[in-house]
Amino acid sequence: MSARRASIAAAAAALVLGGCAGAPGPRGYLSTAPEVVHTARGGWVKVVRSSADATFGSQLVVEGELLAAGADTLHVLTGTGPLTVVRAPRDRVTLVGLHNRAGERALASLGLSILSLSNGWYSVITMPLNWLVGIVESHTQSRVGVLEIRDGPWDACRTHARFPQGMPPGLDPQRLTLHWYWPSAPRGFSTPR
Amino acid sequence: MRKKPIPGLSLLLAVLLVAEGCAPRIPGLERTSTTEAAAVRADDEDTWLKAHYRDGRVAIFDSWQVLQRTVEGDGVLLGADRDTLAVGPFVVPLDSFVLFETDRLTPGRSAPGLAVMTVVIGVVGFLCALNPKACFGSCPTFYAGGDGDEHLVAEGFSSSVTPTLEATDLDALWRVRPVDGVVVLQMKNEALETHAIRHADLLAVPRGPGERVLADGAGAFRAVSGLNPPAAGIAAEGDIAELLRAPDAKERTSLADSFDLATREVIDLRFDAPATGDLGLVVRSRQSLMSTYLFYHALSLLGAEAGSCLALLERGGMGGAQSLLQPSEALGFIEVQLPDGAGGWRTVGEVGETGPLALNVHLLPLPAGCDASRVRLRLTKGHWRLDWVALATLGEAREAVRLPPSAALRDGFDDPETLDTLRDPDHVLAALPGDAVSLVYELPPGDGDWELFLEARGWYLEWMRQEWLGSPDLAAASRLLGDPAGSLRRLAPAYKSVESGMEEIFWGSRYVRAAR
Incomplete structure (x- = not known):
């Protein structure tokens, strides 16, 4: 394999692996497992609603920190304030409880791809094999800490809610704020406190 | 009945266990x-x-x-x-x-797959560092075919390891198909070597329907027909005729002797109803990595003195540069023998070519009127990979049309300087590791069918590896070059300790299989 082809292949692998390894949820918000044990914030939740009319397809209803969850309701703290979402048929919920660091698997696989150039002709075998393994490992890791619910009750989301006991009575949700690790929030969200 | 353990499976399990234990985990x-x-x-x-x-x-x-x-x-x-x-x-x-x-x-998942790949890539990389020729090729390598179907078709002048050993190499291009009268070959330097290429010409020989043209050892071309594979081929391990019946890259190999690398073995071939008339034996083969090992060993013995020693050999000292090849020459080519009529065998010629990469087709014309129903091949154990043997009826001699490249392309762009150098017999084209150039050849106009050969001439210089640059052992080097027979005995244990690994690298390569 020529150096040029190998570099193109490695770049392609990076794109594929990066795409596969992309864990849902904004990186500036999610905490890794060792950080999560010291905090008590909710996971990042997305609700996508499918229209009965196929013309309209699926639309994002809400995205933000999960405050509390019931079988048919989610309380979500978005960048513009709190919202309560009531379950509708065919709703799809994705809840990310922690930053699963799947990108590190992809990076490791990319590094191995470069290392496989030392295999000479055998990189024709070891490089694509490594991509395959890297894609599988990255994808597997990207599902760690992720809960997906399609068209079913939402109680299971409680585990990663800020208030797993339910919304505290008398609490004014308007006083709650999103916390970000990174200095800038994603577009459309308010500046962190 | 007690089952035999499976070493490969045990090894795989061991690697997986180690990988599972050692791989970094994400909590x-x-x-x-x-x-x-x-x-x-x-x-x-x-x-x-x-x-x-x-x-x-x-x-x-x-x-x-x-x-x-x-x-x-x-x-x-x-x-x-x-x-x-x-x-x-x-x-x-x-x-x-x-x-x-x-x-x-x-603790989280450990990504055992990535850990296993780290081990695999690391081990292959280590073996490639030990034996670069197995992984990166050597001498100028020539490829045909485009993206996705690129295959090795020839390697040039493998034994020309110094300028005075400059030689011409002729390779049959059986897997090359012209497209609209044009042949494109990729010439590459894939090794840590400097190549000096005097020329790389295509030789096109006209052929008739159902006919093939082969080069005999003297450089002449003969039309051949009635290619007849052996009915039986008895080697030490049994009847190997099935492996030798077609040019299909299913090769017969053997292992070197444990006490003397020069030990020969024989393969007795039987041909049913050989045709009468002029006959020739066709052998498609390539070498194992044994001669490569010997050459590398010689360079490692010269150590930091390799440069000055090679210069001395170039000037004719210590037997001249040819002496560098003596250990390899002691291994010999493939002797072809016929019954001598007295219960013994007589050698009628030999076939073969230096180089472990591309398969070469050789034709040995047999003596007129001989009985070719029984043919014996005598060859060094573990030194050859035999792909195809056939008895052929020889036709008329043919003249080749010499076709220098009509264009040279680098990265798709015309490179007139490279083209002029390759067409000028007084100059050589220097190629460094990583160089690749596409050579375009235009066949003579007309509807004729052509048998194609590549004639490459030049030499190359092996680059010294870091691990060879230790203190020189000139006495051992002198023994190796001056007493090749004794050296082949002394080196047998060392070679045997790496032989299986070297072979596995080669045999495990789909690339090489596809290239043949």
Whole structure:
């Protein structure tokens, strides 16, 4: 394999692996497992609603920190304030409880791809094999800490809610704020406190 | 009956276990929740307790003890908006809480697949560093075919390791198909070598329907027909005729002798009803890595003195540069023998070519009127890979049309300087590791069918590897070059210790299989 082809292949692998390894949820918000044990914030939740009319397809209803969850309701703290979402048929919920660091698997696989150039002709075998393994490992890791619910009750989301006991009575949700690790929030969200 | 252990499977399991144990892990999280204080998990090093108040506050305990009416421990109290309200030891009545969560850090997945790939790539890389020729090719390599179907069709002048050993190499291009009268070959330097290429011309020989044209050892071309594979081929391991019946890259190999690398073996071939008339034996073969090993060993013995020693040999000292090839020459080519009529065998010629990469087709014309129903091949054990043997009826001699390249392309762009150099017999084209140039040849106009050959002339210089640059052992080097027979005996144990690994690299390569 020529150096040029190998570099193109490695770049392609990076794109594929990066795409596969992309864990849902904004990186500036999610905490890794060792950080999560010291905090008590909710996971990042997305609700996508499918229209009965196929013309309209699926639309994002809400995205933000999960405050509390019931079988048919989610309380979500978005960048513009709190919202309560009531379950509708065919709703799809994705809840990310922690930053699963799947990108590190992809990076490791990319590094191995470069290392496989030392295999000479055998990189024709070891490089694509490594991509395959890297894609599988990255994808597997990207599902760690992720809960997906399609068209079913939402109680299971409680585990990663800020208030797993339910919304505290008398609490004014308007006083709650999103916390970000990174200095800038994603577009459309308010500046962190 | 007791089953035999399977070493390969055991090794794989061992690698997987080691990989599983050694691979870096990304910590995971295990969260459990309960409303019953009695069910709260006991404190341990990797566990944290989150006790939720009804009003949204939460107490996170690093260490705790659940008593009859209270929870005591060290931690932090967070408000509903998760701002810190208090830090320190707390004693909180149990009925203040509505829910208890315990977070436990788990070791997480270890990505054993990536760990195994690290081992595989590392091992292959290590073996390639030990034996670069097995992985990166050597001498100028010539490829045909486009993207996705590129295959090795020839390697040039493998034994020309110094300028004075400059030689011409002729390779049949059986797998090359012209497209619209044009042949394109990729010439590459894939090794740590400097190549000096005097020319790389295509020789096109006209052929008739159902006919092939082969080059005999003297450089002449003969039309051949009636290619007849052996009915039987008896070697030490049994009848190997099946492996030799077609040019299909299914090769017959053997292992070197443990005490003397020059030890020969014989293969007795039987041909049913050989045709009458002029006959020739066709052999398609390539070498193992034995001669490569010997050459590298010689360079490592010369060590840091390799440059000056090679210069001395170039000037004709110590027997001249040819002496560098003596260990390899002691291994010999493939002797072809016929019954001598007295119960023995007589050698009528030999076939073969230096080089472990591309398969070469050779034709040996047999003596007129001989009985070719029985042919014996005598060859060095572990030194050859035999792909195809056939008896052929020789036709008329043919003249080749010489076709220098009509264009040379680098990265798709015309490179007139390279083209002029290759077409000028007084100059050589220098190629460094990584160089690749596409050579375009235009066949003579007309509808005729052509047998194609590549004639490459030149020499190359092996680059010294870091691991060879130790203190020279000139006495051992002198023995190796001056007493090749004795050296082949002395080196047998060392070669045997690496032989299987070298072979495995080659045989494990799909690339090489596809290239043949």
